[in-house]
Amino acid sequence: MRYFPLFMDLLERPVLVVGGGEVACRKVETLVRAGARVTVVSPKVEPYLRELSESGKCVWIPRFYEQELMRDQFVQVWATTDNPELNHRVHKDAKNAGILVNVVDDTPYCDFITPSIINRGRVQIAISSGGSSPVLIRGIREKLEAVLPMNTAQLADFAASKRSDIKRHFATVDERRKFWELFFKQPLVINCKDNQELEKAYQALIHADAEFTDSCTWIEFGEDPELLPIKAMRIMQEAEIVFYDKQCPFGFVDLVRRDAERIAFDDVTQVSSDIMTRKADKQRIVVFVEPNSSSYKLLKEGDEVIELAKVK
Known part of the structure; x- marks a missing residue:
């Protein structure tokens, strides 16, 4: 993974865009x-950029680029012209000034790249191949657009409006996380049409003294993570801690919730006491084990075991 994915707060931050064509229009809009x-x-700009300038949404300097315009106050610089020599000069000036720079469609001259974005209000999904396969990424985006509900933005806004209220009801981050997991699974919430329905579901659940479940699930790994059942994927996304055999391909471990604690072992008996302690603490646990291991079968009493799908 060459590029580290992050979302950068640009609110009221100065950004320089060199160029005034269609490419610049797309970048400036975002x-x-x-x-x-x-x-x-740029000495000339597209009508769209002229309108933005006239409405005060951006500043247009109608001249050719010169080094004196590269000020260290900028947090980003974009070179969007159709002149590679000029773009590379902008890149050099930005690097000398210690500013992150992107030369559009010229990956070797980019400190950062922009992914394909799916936007649902507060919820944004960014997809990237590191610039290597835009067509592939476009296909992935189309698939995600088709399955991501349009009310996702509404759900995110509602949850944000309840941040203070939820803290009054639940003291710990873990309790709040589990509440929201239950909330977003409710059919009324999934199919909501307005905030009244969301408020009704919220009030019903928050006053229902809902019991948050704990679990310990043993998942047998193989060579191919794609053979994991859908149920295993759901449990892995809810887990608070994952124990995994060092022989387990990281493709399995990487599918677990990002903020879950991860503990590796050579033999599961090495972490058996830790697993028992976590179970007593009512945590949600996933343990990845080698299918032919006999050690874990002595420890799994009362727990669920999920096997990989068999390929015929």
């Missing part, structure tokens, strides 16, 4: 939506 203070440098 930057303005993110709240950046955009400066465009």
